[in-house]
Amino acid sequence: xxxxxxxxRAAVSRANITPPIGIELTGFAGRGPSVGLGDELHAxxxxxxxxxxxxxxxxxDLIGVDAQWAAAxxxxxxxxxxxPADSILLCCTHTHYGPTGRGxxxxxRESPEAAYMAQLRFTLAGLLQEARGKLxxxxxxxxxxxxxxxVNRRERLPDxxxxxxxxxxxxxxxxxxxxxxxxxDGEPVACLLNFAAHPVSQTHTGRLxxxxxxxxxxxxxxxxxxxxxxxxxxACGNINSVIMEEGLQSPRTLGxxxxxxxxxxxxTAIPVEAAPIGVACREARLPAKTYGSIEEAxxxxxxxxxxxxxxxxxxxxxRLWWAEHRLSRATACLESLQxxxxxxxxxxxxxxxxxxxxxxxxxxxxxxxxxxxAVKRAGVLPHTLYVxxxxxxxxxxxxxxxxPEGGYEVExxxxxxxxxxxxxxxxxxxxxxxxxxxxRSRRP
Numbered sequence: 001x002x003x004x005x006x007x008x009r010a011a012v013s014r015a016n017i018t019p020p021i022g023i024e025l026t027g028f029a030g031r032g033p034s035v036g037l038g039d040e041l042h043a044x045x046x047x048x049x050x051x052x053x054x055x056x057x058x059x060x061d062l063i064g065v066d067a068q069w070a071a072a073x074x075x076x077x078x079x080x081x082x083x084p085a086d087s088i089l090l091c092c093t094h095t096h097y098g099p100t101g102r103g104x105x106x107x108x109r110e111s112p113e114a115a116y117m118a119q120l121r122f123t124l125a126g127l128l129q130e131a132r133g134k135l136x137x138x139x140x141x142x143x144x145x146x147x148x149x150x151v152n153r154r155e156r157l158p159d160x161x162x163x164x165x166x167x168x169x170x171x172x173x174x175x176x177x178x179x180x181x182x183x184x185d186g187e188p189v190a191c192l193l194n195f196a197a198h199p200v201s202q203t204h205t206g207r208l209x210x211x212x213x214x215x216x217x218x219x220x221x222x223x224x225x226x227x228x229x230x231x232x233x234x235a236c237g238n239i240n241s242v243i244m245e246e247g248l249q250s251p252r253t254l255g256x257x258x259x260x261x262x263x264x265x266x267x268t269a270i271p272v273e274a275a276p277i278g279v280a281c282r283e284a285r286l287p288a289k290t291y292g293s294i295e296e297a298x299x300x301x302x303x304x305x306x307x308x309x310x311x312x313x314x315x316x317x318x319r320l321w322w323a324e325h326r327l328s329r330a331t332a333c334l335e336s337l338q339x340x341x342x343x344x345x346x347x348x349x350x351x352x353x354x355x356x357x358x359x360x361x362x363x364x365x366x367x368x369x370x371x372x373x374a375v376k377r378a379g380v381l382p383h384t385l386y387v388x389x390x391x392x393x394x395x396x397x398x399x400x401x402x403x404p405e406g407g408y409e410v411e412x413x414x415x416x417x418x419x420x421x422x423x424x425x426x427x428x429x430x431x432x433x434x435x436x437x438x439x440r441s442r443r444p
Contacts, residue, residue, distance in 0.1 A: 027096025067392030081128030143269030150197035162407030196234025216255020235372025273356030278439030352431030
């Protein structure tokens, strides 16, 4: 069994973050507010300490959080938890059956969503305060398996159009990675479960608050190991859950299947060094996407103005936000074309974390699976997890070949151009290599 060159300590803390029934759901435009509770949402914080450095990994059953909220929250956690703000990862599972991760700029007295996000910030700070007082020695193991609960969703119709459907021959990442942290007696304290697939198993009509399949998979792992499980979403930008049906049976079935794969990885996990710790952050500046002509941009603005009015007349807040969000982007593109000036690049903060032989690489949004797989294949560290929807969200980052094909991710939900994938990958690998250097420089 390998030994860590520096003693690693860990602690885990959890809170129920289920919002009140009636809060607006996000992930699918036009659904309206939640009407009931399917299952609870949770936040789980894992604090790791090697005696010199600390890193906090926080799992959130949310679709995502904006960068402004994430930065303010990390600052509060840093102040109360006594660790650097850049050593905090807020990792969202990307469930489509929870509240919006927005809230910055809205009055909590008038918006239940803003009130929820304002309170959540203090809940997370409390979790790290609690964890700080429970740090205890651990060792680490890493295991791998595969799961078939995801499917490439970019289906091509006979007329050539790309829709959100099923593309079984498309790129897919089936790898399940599980990192377990054990007490000296061998009993597991916590585990990280990393897998890539959109949590959309209850379809666009589901209006029950739910963590979707990540919550059920987590429960399976916890019931059989006794360890708190944090689900870390992989590069799921072009991957959906293979089952999408109304009701809670779909996430239960998928969760059991993924949970079984997690248990297999847990039982075959090998001992690894998980210290010393190194953390590095980079801000990638991704080329912005624009339209091919002023006429094309004007047509997009006109269409989105009409869509915004329809959403406002219907009183649908989530649909209105989505229309206004897209209108703002289209208007900026139109103005840049009219002025003959390029759009500014899109800032994309990425993190690299080295835990001895283990690496965590993060992306701020919905990253296509090919990007995540490329980062893992690069082999910067022997055991690398790619974690999307972390510390902010910039929307979709497709691969270059997706742009001429079109489809929802490219046409409606991405702010970045075809060059962005390569820029993001380089920045992510740079952060991971820097984290590795920092960790190795601290070896005793």
